Amino acid sequence: MLVWERPEPPDRPVLAPLSRERIVRAAIRLADADGLEAVSLRKVAAALDVGPMRLYGYIATKDELLDLMVDAVYGEIRPAGDGWREVLRSLAETTRQAVHRHEWLADLIGGRPQLGPNALARGEAVLAALGGVDVDIVMPVVTAVDAYVIGAVRREIAEQRAERATGMDKQQWQVTFGPYLERTFATGQFPALATVVREGAHLDADETFRIGLDFLLDGIEARISG
Amino acid sequence: MLVWERPEPPDRPVLAPLSRERIVRAAIRLADADGLEAVSLRKVAAALDVGPMRLYGYIATKDELLDLMVDAVYGEIRPAGDGWREVLRSLAETTRQAVHRHEWLADLIGGRPQLGPNALARGEAVLAALGGVDVDIVMPVVTAVDAYVIGAVRREIAEQRAERATGMDKQQWQVTFGPYLERTFATGQFPALATVVREGAHLDADETFRIGLDFLLDGIEARISG
DNA sequence: CCTGACGCGATACGGTGTATCGGAGGAATA
């Protein structure tokens, strides 16, 4: 052991003063790269060259960090378009795209009320663009579209992960539906299901999302301008 | 320490021979009582008077246990009714009720493809009841309804938990919308949002769910029988 | 120069999911 310890490498600049924002960005980078289960306070701290406990000066709890991550992504969503239908479609599509950019969002979306600044700004943008719609019905309409999007993207990402895990691409999956399901269908227990899967049209994820969204928008149309 | 150890309490009957089903039931009991985060393999095992490692003879992983829990609840859902609209409405309502009986389901639903026997049986029941509907469109229709339900109940349970956490009842929550939001609205950053929240009709969870569902069913009607 | 407060981060604690492996118990064989 040395008698005098080198006091500090004096030239390493104090990179940046650590902040909520830097913490959240680091967490999102980890989640984008390796999924949500790769986000631990220890790993986030390590990515910032800092002890784990340092983070508690900026966030109260891990759940708060997750909320901040979600809100950060909500900052990427800004619906646009003319007329209520375009606005709602844009809201749905841009939200879906955000989830595809950040798969881990599928695990968190809808799981907690989103009251962060970016989520509120998104809501403000939507409602402002929907200014012409009856104030008593606009909230249920937006809520319904959000609900549909949340459920649809969750299923979509879940399916995507399952395909990735089995190593099958979409085509194989839909044709064979997995050896397990083939076997199950072969038992004849689920005739209606088997018929639909084998004879029904097979749609890709984009089409499925759009069709369901169109159902919903068509139904909304009847109440808004019908 | 005794010279002879009591070999075993001979009268305690070997209660039941441990099975997937008993494990899943125990896990569901824990989750119903204390939430999903109370479900750990150690606690489930303890509830069954068994060492944690015993469980691995029946399940491969904790995720598999969670899948089995979800599938077990799917066994409670059996839509009924005459005509496609009644069937779909019943599908949505009974699924929602199942989530309200098992709040933890909101955390899991839609998170993985459900291919268990009960989920398939639910699908079979729905499709069989929808026998009259065009085979090319029935799948997107059911998928859309499921997506809406998943997103809607997630938001619903999330909001319910937030209210419970703040100790506010629904009325207070909607009127004050929390001191934080009041303060935020007071800044004038979100005029459209503030207007809608303050002037729009306030609906309870049942109404909100039903209205969104009606939007969707109305939109489906146009494609099915319109 | 001394003292005090303060804030950082090392350490610690109780928990998690699950891999490993020694040993007990029963079955099969001599």
Added chain:
DNA sequence: TATTCCTCCGATACACCGTATCGCGTCAGG
């Protein structure tokens, strides 16, 4: 019956988690 083998159970262990605690180094004030 005695002995060997095999199987399967569960104690132990490992790596990791979120976070409470608290000693120490550092700096401000007297």
